[in-house]
Amino acid sequence: xxxxxxxxxxxxxxxxxxxxxxxxxxxxxxxxxxxxxxxxxxxxxxxxxxxxxxxxxxxxxxxxxxxxxxxxxxxxxxxxxxxxxxxxxxxxxxxxxxxxxxxxxxxxxxxxxxxxxxxxxxxxxxxxxxxxxxxxxxxxxxxxxxxxxxxxxxxxxxxxxxxxxxxxxxxxxxxxxxxxxxxxxxxxxxxxxxxxxxxxxxxxxxxxxxxxxxxxxxxxxxxxxxxxxxxxxxxxxxxxxxxxxxxxxxxxxxxxxxxxxxxxxxxxxxxxxxxxxxxxxxxxxxxxxxxxxxxxxxxxxxxxxxxxxxxxxxxxxxxxxxxxxxxxxxxxxxxxxxxxxxxxxxxxxxxxxxxxxxxxxxxxxxxxxxxxxxxxxxxxxxxxxxxxxxxxxxxxxxxxxxxxxxxxxxxxxxxxxxxxxxxxxxxxxxxxxxxxxxxxxxxxxxxxxxxxxxxxxxxxxxxxxxxxxxxxxxxxxxxxxxxxxxxxxxxxxxxxxxxxxxxxxxxxxxxxxxxxxxxxxxxxxxxxxxxxxxxxxxxxxxxx
Ligand code: OOB
Numbered sequence: 001x002x003x004x005x006x007x008x009x010x011x012x013x014x015x016x017x018x019x020x021x022x023x024x025x026x027x028x029x030x031x032x033x034x035x036x037x038x039x040x041x042x043x044x045x046x047x048x049x050x051x052x053x054x055x056x057x058x059x060x061x062x063x064x065x066x067x068x069x070x071x072x073x074x075x076x077x078x079x080x081x082x083x084x085x086x087x088x089x090x091x092x093x094x095x096x097x098x099x100x101x102x103x104x105x106x107x108x109x110x111x112x113x114x115x116x117x118x119x120x121x122x123x124x125x126x127x128x129x130x131x132x133x134x135x136x137x138x139x140x141x142x143x144x145x146x147x148x149x150x151x152x153x154x155x156x157x158x159x160x161x162x163x164x165x166x167x168x169x170x171x172x173x174x175x176x177x178x179x180x181x182x183x184x185x186x187x188x189x190x191x192x193x194x195x196x197x198x199x200x201x202x203x204x205x206x207x208x209x210x211x212x213x214x215x216x217x218x219x220x221x222x223x224x225x226x227x228x229x230x231x232x233x234x235x236x237x238x239x240x241x242x243x244x245x246x247x248x249x250x251x252x253x254x255x256x257x258x259x260x261x262x263x264x265x266x267x268x269x270x271x272x273x274x275x276x277x278x279x280x281x282x283x284x285x286x287x288x289x290x291x292x293x294x295x296x297x298x299x300x301x302x303x304x305x306x307x308x309x310x311x312x313x314x315x316x317x318x319x320x321x322x323x324x325x326x327x328x329x330x331x332x333x334x335x336x337x338x339x340x341x342x343x344x345x346x347x348x349x350x351x352x353x354x355x356x357x358x359x360x361x362x363x364x365x366x367x368x369x370x371x372x373x374x375x376x377x378x379x380x381x382x383x384x385x386x387x388x389x390x391x392x393x394x395x396x397x398x399x400x401x402x403x404x405x406x407x408x409x410x411x412x413x414x415x416x417x418x419x420x421x422x423x424x425x426x427x428x429x430x431x432x433x434x435x436x437x438x439x440x441x442x443x444x445x446x447x448x449x450x451x452x453x454x455x456x457x458x459x460x461x462x463x464x465x466x467x468x469x470x471x472x473x474x475x476x477x478x479x480x481x482x483x484x485x486x487x488x489x490x491x492x493x494x495x496x497x498x499x500x501x502x503x504x505x506x507x508x509x510x511x512x513x514x515x516x517x518x519x520x521x522x523x524x525x526x527x528x529x530x531x532x533x534x535x536x537x538x539x540x541x542x543x544x
Pocket of ligand 1: 195196197241242246311312313314315316334335336337338339340343359417418419431434440443445
């Protein structure tokens with residue numbers, strides 16, 4: 001693995017021979033995000049790029065706003081390669097902020113609105129962020145207090161920028177100023193950090209370059225057939241890789257279409273937007289798909305403009321998949337992707353059974369896939385194994401994580417996805433399970449070790465193991481199995497403790513069980529498989 005000097009320190013990159021090949025084959029075309037928006041403003045200036053709240057910005061307006069905001073960031077002292085933690089909900093300003101940072105070569109770190117002091121404090125400290133961008137309030141939570149706390153603990157953090165009422169911080173609205181000439185980044189530079197769902201004690205940061213991410217947009221736009229006529233509804237959190245780039249809002253910009261922001265993915269918010277804006281495509285996780293399928297509101301709104309519903313982030317059951325077309329009157333596209341890179345899509349003209357029963361195939365002919373056993377030996381055709389992947393938009397390593405990278409990547413640069421898959425004779429992937437120590441809570445990823453570490457900080461917890469338990473709605477929920485030290489604390493006290501430590505609420509265990517000892521594997525490690533099996537059994541046995 002090489003770390004070229006011209007790159008941000010701590011960001012592994014592609015070996016030179018691969019980079020050359022990806023350029024020569026035309027996957028990487030030397031584009032940057034700042035220039036991309038400039039080009040769209042030139043070609044589609046008067047068309048609407050972005051709709052949200054009371055805003056309706058054309059490409060030309062968005063481009064001009066981005067120039068002004070970038071100049072303001074520069075005047076504040078933000079410079080190329082500075083890290084800026086961005087935690088905004090689905091508002092148009094999200095893109096104004098990130099494109100302003102892209103244009104000046106500063107690097108957004110994409111936090112989710114659900115993140116709290118534990119995660120944000122870590123992102124700010126680990127990336128040595130100079131600024132943190134928040135809404136004043138969202139979802140009943142006041143982010144200004146969180147920012148106060150994080151700022152006090154992070155010496156590098158100079159600016160807190162608030163969308164709305166700034167309180168003691170700086171109003172985002174006060175930053176923009178007359179545009180100045182700024183030197184932009186190179187296409188091979190890191191553009192931003194995505195977050196890994198992860199399986200380790202702390203979330204890992206994913207460095208994505210302009211070259212590689214813009215290629216992923218172009219490939220997605222091609223497979224999903226986006227055009228200037230596309231109207232994309234962003235209903236999932238904008239910071240997540242799926243609604244950002246698969247093809248998401250950035251893919252929509254790539255195609256010159258219109259992106260519509262929904263502050264909330266529930267049918268009462270999303271359906272009126274689909275009707276009003278004539279939305280043609282949107283993306284959901286499986287539990288939300290069930291909510292949409294079961295909503296009585298589907299009959300009350302004209303959803304006829306919707307051509308494609310993309311579903312991904314977690315396994316969609318074949319039964320739910322089969323209901324999409326008859327119930328919502330649109331096509332289904334399954335999307336099996338990851339913030340580290342690889343994205344698989346079912347194709348729009350695939351036969352219905354293929355769309356309903358598989359998670360699609362890689363979007364690029366340059367994606368290399370291996371399905372292997374525990375010893376990295378390829379399994380027999382059609383067999384289930386670990387998915388490894390390498391390609392022009394899959395990272396070669398996490399940010400500043402040298403030791404972990406030697407485990408998460410093979411020596412020849414394949415990313416170990418942690419997913420168990422099989423390939424059908426047609427070359428489609430079916431996700432059969434997961435080998436990584438993670439709970440996929442309906443698309444929200446919970447790293448077991450992260451929650452375990454927080455539980456272990458409680459004085460009455462001697463040991464803790466966090467595992468998935470099956471759930472009809474979310475697919476999986478989290479169960480923390482705890483060996484108490486002395487008298488067991490109440491589950492609610494333990495959860496209150498985790499909240500007080502600033503853990504995002506989707507990581508708070510759905511259930512807590514107390515045991516005297518953990519089942520062990522042959523080598524004396526906790527057997528999570530045995531724990532899951534015994535929990536499954538006890539949960540399916542009705543209590544007397
Ligand atoms: C997407 O990205 P992440 O980084 O939040 O999570 C990636 C992981 C995958 O490794 C897999 O374990 C799971 O999420 N996953 C799926 C899935 N899509 C993702 N498991 C089963 N079926 C699916 N369709 O989740 C993501 C990124 C871009 C596009 C779509 C999803």
